Structures are given as C-alpha cells and as structure tokens.
Amino acid sequence: MSSSSRKAASRKPASRKTSARKPLLISAGVAVAAITLGLVSWQATAPAEKDSGRSGASSAAAPGTDPAAELKALARRDFGDKLAVGRPDAPVVLIEYSDFKCGYCGKFARDTEPELVEKYVQDGTLRIEWRNFPIFGADSEAAAKAAWAAGQQDRFRQFHAAAYAEGSKEKGFGEARLEELARQAGVPDLEKFKQDAAGDGAAAALRKDQEEGYRIGVQSTPSFLINGTPIAGAQPLDAFTAAIAKAKAAK
Numbered sequence: 001m002s003s004s005s006r007k008a009a010s011r012k013p014a015s016r017k018t019s020a021r022k023p024l025l026i027s028a029g030v031a032v033a034a035i036t037l038g039l040v041s042w043q044a045t046a047p048a049e050k051d052s053g054r055s056g057a058s059s060a061a062a063p064g065t066d067p068a069a070e071l072k073a074l075a076r077r078d079f080g081d082k083l084a085v086g087r088p089d090a091p092v093v094l095i096e097y098s099d100f101k102c103g104y105c106g107k108f109a110r111d112t113e114p115e116l117v118e119k120y121v122q123d124g125t126l127r128i129e130w131r132n133f134p135i136f137g138a139d140s141e142a143a144a145k146a147a148w149a150a151g152q153q154d155r156f157r158q159f160h161a162a163a164y165a166e167g168s169k170e171k172g173f174g175e176a177r178l179e180e181l182a183r184q185a186g187v188p189d190l191e192k193f194k195q196d197a198a199g200d201g202a203a204a205a206l207r208k209d210q211e212e213g214y215r216i217g218v219q220s221t222p223s224f225l226i227n228g229t230p231i232a233g234a235q236p237l238d239a240f241t242a243a244i245a246k247a248k249a250a251k
Contacts, residue, residue, distance in 0.1 A: 071216065072228030076129060082151030085117065086127030091251040092244050094126060097133040097213045097223040100143035100163045100173060104234040105222045109164035112237050120244055130160070131209040133221055141206065142197075143173040148205050149196035150187050158185035 075093035078084070086093075094116070098105040113128070120126035132147060134140030143163060150159035162168065162184040171177055178197070179190060187193045196202060213223070224231040224240075227247035231239060 068228050070228075071225055071230070074212065074216070074225065074228070075127070077127070081129065082154065083132075083148065083156050084127060084129040085157060086121040087124050088127065090121075090124055090127035092120070092126045092227055092247045093225075094128045094240075094244070095131060095225040096128065097131045097209075097218050097221060099132075099134050099136055099140050099221045100147070101134075101136040101140045101169050102221040103169070106164040106166075106169060108222050108234040109160065110166065112234070112240060115237055116240060116244075119241075125248060126244060130156070131213060132206050133209060133213045133218060133223070134206070135221060139173040142175075142178060144206050144209075145197045145202035146173070146178040146182065146193075148202045149193045150182055150185055152196050152201075153187050153189060153193065155182075155185045155187045159187070161185075 074095060076084070077088040077093065079088050096108075098109075100106075116126060116128070121128065132144035134144045147156060147159050147163065150156050159181060162181045163173075168181075179194065182190055182193050222234055226240070226243040227250070229243060229247065231243060
C-alpha cells in the first residue's frame with residue numbers, strides 16, 4: 001500500500017460501521033477504464049508525488065449487485081446542491097472526490113476542470129458534483145468545511161479556485177488563511193461563513209461525502225466517476241473528454 005493510501009485509510013471516520021458490502025469501484029469500472037482510457041490499473045495512474053492520488057478498491061462487489069449501476073446512481077442531481085455546477089438533468093455527471101491539500105487535485109482544478117466547464121458544462125452536456133474527501137489531516141478537514149461554508153453563500157466555485165491556485169496549499173489552511181480565501185472568493189458575510197464552517201451542517205456534509213467515498217472504495221485523491229465509470233488521478237484532458245463522449249453516446 002502506498003503512503004497516500006495508508007494516510008487515506010487512517011482518516012476513515014471512527015463512527016463508520018464496517019459494511020458487509022465490499023467496495024464497488026474495481027468490479028464496476030477498472031476493466032472498462034483500462035480498455036477505453038488506456039489505464040493499466042488504478043495503481044498505475046497516480047503520479048509519484050506524496051500527495052498524489054489514486055482511487056481504488058481491493059475486492060469485488062457483493063454477489064447479485066450491479067456495481068456499475070450503483071456507482072452511476074451516486075450522482076445526486078440535486079437542484080439545490082451548492083457543491084455542483086451544471087444542469088441537474090445533464091446527460092453526463094462527473095463526481096470528483098478531492099482534498100484541498102492534494103497537489104494533483106490542484107493540478108486538475110487549474111489545468112483541466114476549467115476547460116471541461118467551458119466545453120461541456122456551458123452547453124448542458126456535463127454536470128460536475130464535488131465531494132469533499134479530506135485525507136491529509138486537520139487542515140484538509142478545515143478547508144473542506146470552509147469550502148462548504150462558502151457554498152452556502154453561493155461562492156463554492158470561487159473558493160475552490162482560490163484554494164487550488166498555484167502555491168495556495170503551501171500557505172496552509174489555518175483559520176486566518178481560510179478567512180483570506182473567503183475574501184478572495186467574494187463571500188459576502190464573513191461572520192456567517194465562520195459560523196457555518198464551524199457548525200454541525202458542515203460536519204454532517206463532510207461526513208456524508210467521506211462515508212460515500214469510503215463505501216465505494218476511494219482511498220486517495222483525486223478520484224472521479226463519470227456516469228459511474230471510474231477515472232483515477234489527474235489524467236490528461238483527453239482522458240476526460242473521451243470518457244464524457246462515451247458516456248454521452250451511451251445515453
């Protein structure tokens with residue numbers, strides 16, 4: 001197990017009950033991803049940086065289930081989702097599990113995501129749903145809660161961009177830094193932002209995203225699902241455009 005995978009495993013919520021159902025990712029999508037995107041395995045996709053990400057699971061889904069359908073059904077398509085962009089009825093949904101301290105999450109956010117938004121979200125093809133999946137300690141969790149709080153004032157995307165800007169993670173995510181990022185994001189009510197970030201709502205939202213990720217076998221970041229098909233790591237733009245085209249054609 002890689003160092004990032006061990007860190008991810010150590011961050012699993014203590015209250016999460018062990019499920020009899022095994023993770024879904026391998027059985028649902030690795031073979032498909034290997035064929036369609038040229039991925040050899042989940043373990044082969046992550047760059048060799050300490051905080052780089054790979055998503056994976058070690059075992060198949062429980063007999064009698066349809067893992068691909070279950071992964072596809074994880075798209076919430078909630079009109080009021082503050083951590084999403086794009087039409088709820090878009091034919092393709094990309095779900096991203098990410099950590100603000102993850103260098104390759106930042107690379108994806110800067111280099112690839114804006115092009116996907118411009119090319120596919122704006123024409124109604126794609127919806128992006130972000131899941132906060134902090135695996136690198138207290139700062140990661142604080143940043144995730146702050147991002148959620150910014151979203152309550154419709155500034156999640158702006159906060160997301162500021163937190164993933166080049167050099168941002170090196171400045172840390174302490175309380176003062178998070179407030180600075182909120183200002184950069186244009187959050188109008190900073191007192192509400194601080195209260196929301198420290199409140200039960202942020203903690204519950206974070207726990208929901210984490211439990212979803214761990215249940216399906218996400219072990220590190222960034223990890224993606226495109227209409228239920230997994231993509232591991234900050235793959236080149238072409239990998240995402242190919243997967244989006246395939247998912248749209250399948251509709």
